[in-house]
Amino acid sequence: MTAAQQFRIAAIPADGVGTEVVAAGRAVLDAIQASSGGRIAFDWEELPWGSAYYAEHGVLMPDDGLDVLRGKDAIYFGAVGWPTVPDHVSLWGLRLKICQGFDQWANIRPVTFLPGITSPLRKADDTDLDWVVVRENSEGEYAGFGGRNFGARGEKGEVAVQSSVFTEVGCERIIRFAFDLARTRARKKVSSVTKSNAQQYGMVLWDDMFRRVAADYPDVETESVLVDAMSAKFVLHPEDLSVVVASNLNADILSDLGSALAGSLGLAASANLNPDRRYPSMFEPVHGSAPDIAGQGVCNPIGAIGSAALMLDHLGLPDEAKRVQAAIEATTAQGVRTRDVGGTADTETVTRAIIANLG
Structure with missing residues (x-):
């Protein structure tokens, strides 16, 4: 057949x-x-x-x-x-x-918190927890821009430069993807994660794009959270999460934390x-x-x-x-x-x- x-x-x-x-x-x-x-x-x-x-x-x-x-x-x-x-x-x-x-x-x-699996989170015993991390997967901290040089200087002379790359196109499309995903979920909320207080160029661009895109989704709750505070929130207030969108590195780390908590x-x-x-x-x-x-x-x-x-x-x-x-x-x-x-x-x-x- x-x-x-x-x-x-x-x-x-x-x-x-x-x-x-x-x-x-x-x-x-x-x-x-x-x-x-x-x-x-x-x-x-x-x-x-x-x-x-x-x-x-x-x-x-x-x-x-x-x-x-x-x-x-x-x-x-x-x-x-x-x-x-x-x-x-x-x-x-x-x-x-x-x-x-x-x-x-x-x-x-x-x-995903599965039945019969013990979570280290006490809240998982009596609270429905279910969220998804949306990770920008093409640029950011894993863009591969940079290099190593000055190796001929001798001991301790080498220099390594690793550059993060954030573009309006890259930020907008992943943030819009996260909002579209949030609209399909019971809790229509998007949490944006950056470290824009310390990384004042690329991640401030991300924050700007998040605000612009959010204006097109008035039916979706939003919040912007620094990555260190979001790490704490994963543990202390996971019930408040639905869709978490972040850059390549930050989402990589946060998603592993989420999996360990599950x-x-x-x-x-x-x-x-x-x-x-x-x-x-x-x-x-x-x-x-x-x-x-x-x-x-x-x-x-x-x-x-x-x-x-x-x-x-x-x-x-x-x-x-x-x-x-x-x-x-x-x-x-x-x-x-x-x-x-x-x-x-x-x-x-x-x-x-x-x-x-x-x-």
Whole structure:
């Protein structure tokens, strides 16, 4: 039977536990396909890029890598990073090369409190907490502008310059994205995060753009909070959060804090979106390659499977996305958990339970 909808997806497991969690996510998506009655089909191409590829070829991905990915409907990514390759080489050579090459300017990181998972926040015991961090993903502190020089001066003579880049276009589009997202949520509120008291140029531009865009959304609550104060708010008043929008660095840090408050970075899903859909978007767990547990079969697959749910939604399959998220919640509620969240189940057991709970 010919599928009514066929999606071409590039899988890049890359390094460490990335191979394990991508396999888990693919198993869940294959179960979605099998239960669709031929309505949905995923056409996978797995690419061997990452640190092992670097050891053999001297690059993390081939020169024509973006061309290989360009025709895909989505990219499903594991994690990059291994002790044999400097972190800045692995990050810029693969993940950021894809993000910047495809202008994936909106990074979405939901903070989801799952049943059966103990949070270090006491408020999580009796308060519904659910917010999403919207991260500017193309410029800011991770623009890659700068360099190192004067190395020939001798000891302590070298100088490094790392410049943040903020543009009106970049600020406006991510802030507007956050407001549009807020309109879809029960609590229509956007919290903008900067450090504009100390960074008086780029982040003041961000603040200016936030005020301009907010004027177009009178139905949405707003607040502007310095990043240090927002870090405290994540812990002390998380019930007041809905959509948090911030620059590349600030949102990166805050989203990890949010994931830890939800119970584990292993639970955290993310999407690197090209909202204009000129290029494929990329979906990945937040947790990284975790070399210390790689190959042991004990890593938490929920972040990757949650990322697959985000991918389904992006592909126009919202009902299937909801099925996956509901299956994750049913699984944690049943007490089937990996050891990072207080359980004893291995990766395969959690994955099988999620598939069984797809309904």
